[in-house]
Amino acid sequence: EPEVTQTPSHQVTQMGQEVILRCVPISNHLYFYWYRQILGQKVEFLVSFYNNEISEKSEIFDDQFSVERPDGSNFTLKIRSTKLEDSAMYFCASSDNSPTEAFFGQGTRLTVV
Amino acid sequence: ELKVEQNPLFLSMQEGKNYTIYCNYSTTSDRLYWYRQDPGKSLESLFVLLSNGAVKQEGRLMASLDTKARLSTLHITAAVHDLSATYFCAVLGAGADGLTFGKGTHLIIQP
Numbered sequence: 001e002p003e004v005t006q007t008p009s010h011q012v013t014q015m016g017q018e019v020i021l022r023c024v025p026i027s028n029h030l031y032f033y034w035y036r037q038i039l040g041q042k043v044e045f046l047v048s049f050y051n052n053e054i055s056e057k058s059e060i061f062d063d064q065f066s067v068e069r070p071d072g073s074n075f076t077l078k079i080r081s082t083k084l085e086d087s088a089m090y091f092c093a094s095s096d097n098s099p100t101e102a103f104f105g106q107g108t109r110l111t112v113v
Numbered sequence: 114e115l116k117v118e119q120n121p122l123f124l125s126m127q128e129g130k131n132y133t134i135y136c137n138y139s140t141t142s143d144r145l146y147w148y149r150q151d152p153g154k155s156l157e158s159l160f161v162l163l164s165n166g167a168v169k170q171e172g173r174l175m176a177s178l179d180t181k182a183r184l185s186t187l188h189i190t191a192a193v194h195d196l197s198a199t200y201f202c203a204v205l206g207a208g209a210d211g212l213t214f215g216k217g218t219h220l221i222i223q224p
Binding site: 031033035041042043044045046047048050055056058091101102103104105106107 | 203211
């Protein structure tokens with residue numbers, strides 16, 4: 001069964017460092033998303049991406065965040081200068097035709113120390 | 114701003130019992146999703162409800178949507194321990210790409 005895969009599963013970084021979280025969406029999907037979940041809290045939408053550009057972003061997605069689809073398969077989330085409050089589980093998701101069902105990856109747990 | 118409220122946020126119940134989780138949302142939407150999350154794991158899609166009056170069932174779980182009342186319910190019938198998890202509802206607002214999630218219902222089913 002096709003699935004969204006994310007790497008790494010866990011990343012520890014020092015405050016102020018840049019991190020790149022990677023995702024491989026399901027191959028025939030066209031819409032890509034990043035969400036985050038701070039430990040024990042609800043899942044929050046960050047950004048959606050379609051046709052090689054951002055189609056929607058939330059207030060959380062400020063200038064320290066960026067997304068990219070560098071090739072035909074990967075979808076990345078970059079956090080330029082990490083803060084302690086960026087510690088969370090980051091989920092990538094993809095769908096074939098928004099707004100139908102989005103499939104979520106297993107997540108990357110980011111810990112900023 | 115779209116708000117999604119779930120209740121209860123925490124539910125402990127015994128095997129064999131029935132219970133309902135409620136999801137209210139604040140603005141017009143006819144697209145509602147239910148997800149299950151096990152501790153430390155990803156979000157597993159359970160139901161996608163796309164129209165008023167939609168009802169879907171899978172095993173011991175049944176979800177319904179009333180767009181006029183802006184309410185969805187997730188009903189658990191004859192609960193079993195394996196259903197212990199956190200359940201999230203999520204709503205897609207009009208014209209939006211991203212889902213707005215509720216805070217989740219942490220469900221513990223005891224033998």
